Amino acid sequence: MECEAPDTKESWDWAVLTGDAWKKHGQAVADATPYLPGSFERPPQNPAEKISSGYKAWEWLMYLIGLGPALLYGILPHKYWRHFCKGVSVIHCFHQRKIPTNELRQAHQHAMEYVSEFETLYYQQMKERLHFVRQSVHGMAHLGPEAIRVGPQAYVAQWTMERTIGNLGEEIKQHSDPYANLSQRGLRRCQVNVLKAVIPGLDSDDTRNPLLPRGCEDLGDDFVLLRARDEWLNLIADDAASAIRKLLRAKSDTGDIKLKRWARLRLPNGQIARSAWKEKNKPLKSVRMARNVKVAIDGQLEIAEVQFYCRSKEGRALALGSLYSRPNAALLEDSYNTVWSCTAPTGFVAFWAKDIRAVVAMVPHKPDGSCIWIRQHSNKLSQSSWQAQW
Structure with a gap:
């Protein structure tokens, strides 16, 4: 960006992605690829290497709107990071296919605040910085009224x-x-x-998927169990067996269970949810992880890592998984609900397969942007954390 006198680049306290910090940040973006499901389409490449050589619009969206709030936490000065997250929350809202009225009002308010704060934080009423305020910044103020006039942006973008x-x-x-x-x-x-x-x-819905893959099991309501599948009954013991028995309300709370595991589940939205049973057999660089799902358990949305799928004697499909923690409340509020930071999944819980809502990404992160599993040093993140892409 041009810098016109008397303005100086030394006064640009937001310009933190330079030198080694920019290279580390770019590598963190590239390292997130194995954790992004295939249904998320093209993953963003390392921006430090590829940002000026064919970086696609979808890569920009995944990089800034998907990974940005978590990867820039602790790197971008806090006031700029919060302002960035506010803009991301606006884009999240207007990319929905259905926008509740209360969310539309809130998003419009945030959009107006974002535009005003952008001028206060960056432009600062300096004629030398007038070129900072691009048309795209002003355009955010029109998203709310246009959504009322022509509908959600997902349909007219x-x-x-x-x-x-x-x-x-x-x-x-x-x-x-x-x-x-x-x-x-x-x-x-x-x-x-x-x-x-x-x-x-x-x-007719029947024309969407007229043919199902060989060996699959149609569960109804557009849920389909897909292979791989155990050829023989497999022994499930200890805590895993107890979790399944609890869901099935078995008469006995103890004892092993024998069942046939399934590896994949196709959801009504077209995504294919996979499982740790098969994904963990592959090296990380060869995986586009799709075993993390958003699921409704007892009326509350949770994020779970699926171990495998199976069927009960009555034919109902269920999944055995491990729950991530609830998101860090302080960080969730501070980021305008754009960063769901959770600790690693523990224990086992069983839930019905049809309670799964979507496949999500769980990307390891830390304040300095490195995409590795470590201990946090921030007051708000006192333990190992993961970020969920919804």
């Missing part, structure tokens, strides 16, 4: 438009006159969409 243009482009068959052909394909798409809106039965 550039992502949606580019995907639609790509889909229509793939349908072109008459290359001698592509623009006329594209116009007709667009017209036909509109006509089909109108018919589906008028007659919803034409858009």
